[in-house]
Amino acid sequence: MAGEIFDNKGSGEADWQWPSIHPEGRKFGVIAAGIALVTIFLLDLELIGWPLLAFAGGIFAFFRDPDRVVPQDPHAIIAPADGMVSLISVVEPPAELVGDDGSGQIGLPPGPVTRISIFLSVFDVHINRTPIGGTVKRLIYMPGKFMSAELDKASEENERQHILVERSDGVMIGFTQIAGMIARRIIPFVKPGDMIAAGQRVGLIRFGSRVDVYLPAGTEPKVLLGQKTVAGETILAELGDQKLLEGISQ
Structure with a gap:
């Protein structure tokens, strides 16, 4: 259809997506999140657990791996x-x-x-x-x-x-x-x-x-x-x- 926007794979509409997390960082984020959840729900130390959970979120964010639109210019x-x-x-x-x-x-x-x-x-x-x-x-x-x-x-x-x-x-x-x-x-x-x-x-x-x-x-x-x-x-x-x-x- 005229005027339709396609993604880099040649189909569908272009829209915003959550960036993926690179596998190298997933293990660190999961470990940090696990420690935070144990601290909050099993040890009942919320003052420590919630900052740890936020830290786990920061780890996931650090290892984000968004798609990019590469310029098609040979120079x-x-x-x-x-x-x-x-x-x-x-x-x-x-x-x-x-x-x-x-x-x-x-x-x-x-x-x-x-x-x-x-x-x-x-x-x-x-x-x-x-x-x-x-x-x-x-x-x-x-x-x-x-x-x-x-x-x-x-x-x-x-x-x-x-x-x-x-x-x-x-x-x-x-x-x-x-x-x-x-x-x-x-x-x-x-x-x-x-x-x-x-x-x-x-x-x-x-x-x-x-x-x-x-x-x-x-x-x-x-x-x-x-x-x-x-x-x-x-x-x-x-x-x-x-x-x-x-x-x-x-």
Whole structure:
């Protein structure tokens, strides 16, 4: 019917739905809720039990996994995380993502690139998604500290996981999941060799954390410091989009 709105599966009407809870978080929420119910109804300690029940609800909310509408733009580099753009800087990409990894697989070229850092608070969705579609070329876990993820040096000193994805045309994007002061585990959903679509879920970080995205040379960010991003929906940049130098454009 003309004017009818369809969902991403090609049928029905678009409407709001309760987000699902990722299996990784269900066990924690169920345990917390069970302790709360025992405290309230068996131990008759309501002053303790009700806050515990609210805490269980917070756990379920933290692990929520809403569906997202991914932009169908082949040039789009999509936000891998919900959160706030906390840093935009020109840096050298991590050594783990650059050059030959020893197996003949070539990574990112050396040289300064623009890094966009997205800070996730405990209130944000912590399911991370890939900025582009392609093949997972590298997945490298690095142990480290648990300082505040908002600090610039967290990208080099905190526990982190690097992911490198290569498109079929050879374009590569590297991004890094970084644990924060509270986060204590980075959980991958993919492995090297996996084929993934743009915006597909690739992992999660428990509690406050950060995700860095390294834009290819010649690509300008389309987001600003302090801007909120939505994983799988917000366009961080477009491939090949670079500002012209003043006086060059005709």
